Amino acid sequence: MSRKKKDEVRYDKDGVRKVMRIRDYFADSLGQFSLNAISGIVGQLTYFYTDKVGLAAGAIATIFMVAKIIDAFTDVFMGNIVDNTKPGKEKYRPWLLRAGIPAGLMLIAMFTVPKGTSTFQLAYVLITNVILTAILYTAIAVPYVSLQIVRTNSQEERSFIGTWRAAAGYVSGMVIAILIIPITNMLGGTQSAWIKFGVFFGALTILFMLICYKYARESAVDASNTNEEQVVEEVEEQISLMEALNKLVHNRYWVILLVIVFASNVSYGVTAVAGTYYAKWIYGNDNLVAVAGGLGLVPTILGFAFLTPMIKKFGPTKLLKYMAAISVVVNAVRIINPDNFVFNTAMGMITTFAGIPIMALATVLTGMTIDYNEYKYGIKMVGRTSSIQSFTNKIGNGLGAAVIGWCLALASYDATASVATEAVRQAIFTFSIYIPIILNAIMFIGLSKFDLESRLGEIHAAIAKRNAQKEDHQE
Structure with missing residues (x-):
């Protein structure tokens, strides 16, 4: 009975083939958990840089402004990169690993600000912030958003994917906002404590991106096929x-x-x-x-x-x-x-x-x-x-x-x-x-x-x- 139900072909209210299972929704939502964990931790960095590393608040604000300007424009270029991927190759899914694993490692590096002059430390802060938010985060986020579109043709399932993602992202954001200060204080309240926190969430980010990658799919299932899940490879014209x-x-x-x-x-x-x-x-x-x-x-x-x-x-x-x-x-x-x-x-x-x-x-x-x-x-x-x-x-x-x-x-x-x-x-x-x-x-x-x-x-x-x-x- 369970086997038959598992293999049963399902359709939404519009007659479009449904392809998602609970496992797929959960695995997909872990990508949003990771993205919101990164953005949530970045949102706490002003306090870390000023109160734990000892950098000037004005200088940190300027660095964040510069990083934000760069960050805003990298999305457009990332979208152009994935859309112009050569035919026959996966466009979106590989980026969950290409950028997901380095992002987990860079999340740790954000807290390992080395000793030295303030100029050297500020340069380190700028470089790590740009790499994590403007490059790696964007290289995950744009393909990840696109996967929701190409994963299924069902508007109903796209809505459910959005619901799972929003819930996972909200949980992630709340965990960071509520727990980061008490946990780091419990660990000693020093820069070392924040590094330990970063190691945990860096490792969690890598693990969750691996799971998300495993269950992701490049293209929706052919609705005309009722026997097995054959995906449709879509080759588009490459334009500027x-x-x-x-x-x-x-x-x-x-x-x-x-x-x-x-x-x-x-x-x-x-x-x-x-x-x-x-x-x-x-x-x-x-x-x-x-x-x-x-x-x-x-x-x-x-x-x-x-x-x-x-x-x-x-x-x-x-x-x-x-x-x-x-x-x-x-x-x-x-x-x-x-x-x-x-x-x-x-x-x-x-x-x-x-x-x-x-x-x-x-x-x-x-x-x-x-x-x-x-x-x-x-x-x-x-x-x-x-x-x-x-x-x-x-x-x-x-x-x-x-x-x-x-x-x-x-x-x-x-x-x-x-x-x-x-x-x-x-x-x-x-x-x-x-x-x-x-x-x-x-x-x-x-x-x-x-x-x-x-x-x-x-x-x-x-x-x-x-x-x-x-x-x-x-x-």
Whole structure:
């Protein structure tokens, strides 16, 4: 009975062959766990470099800014590399090892800052950060995002992959954020303690990337084959980067999604920092950040628990549109009583719940735009399409963090003041309430115009007909 069930050919609600098993989802999600572990640890490095190594905070900030600029542009080149891989060779899967294993080793090197002059140490910090984040992380992330698209043709399974990835990434991020300080303090609180922490997560990254590599697959299973899992090798025309970019900007759905993802990431960049200022200057107690963060775990857990049934009920596009609308309304309601901790925390829990789906489904919508590329141009451009989205993610997060600084600067913010001025209060309300309202409204409008999901049936049929005609012509 179990054997028969295992070999049973399965189809989703759209009649597309399903190929994923629980084992596949789990193995695939370990890649996201590793990526978020890297980014989470990098996010803690300012404290490590200043308080454990003794480097100047201003110099470290400058180095991170330089590394971020380089990092933002390497995605485009990585997408071009994978899309122009020679026919007959795997495009995406090999990078999980080519970059995954070195990334685990480089994660350890981040903490082994040698003794010497500050100039020498800063050079070491810059080089290791650029290698890990701009080169190795990107060389994993772009192919890894692409694998979600080519692994299965089922929109349902792509959504489930996104859910598993988002959950694994969230767990990884929370583990780093919550445990890195107490664990390193327990180990002595020195640079040596941080090196031990780095060794553990470096080894874990290598192990998880090996598992992810083992169960990854380059191309989706042929839906017409009902006896065995024969994969379809797709050979695409190799085009230049500029030609690919020209085609992408003429794909209206890709442009719309670019705006949606950009707005989403600016919002994430803002809210990731805004809470501390809000607690200190509006509530009068910055310790309330931890309380709000702890309560925020509840809607996060519920968001992931209900994500799959919500996707089945509404579909990816409608679900994201509804969540954006909820965020607009809830943030607008906060204006009624912006000073009350209980009221605003309750509203924040709702927006946290509403923000979970975009974490899992942005790549699913990217997959739809890739299908449209094939329909419109006869070429998917998987790597370059995915890499531009990654580029937008990085720029959006960076801009979100910068918005806070700009708002505070305009309000003449003074960190040593005992009480916030009215201008500072309004600045905090601006980046905590008003800007999120605008960003979620942009997302709602964009999602309202993103009707690609309803067209997928006709698009896939047209692609299949064109491919069949090509085969007949070749014969």
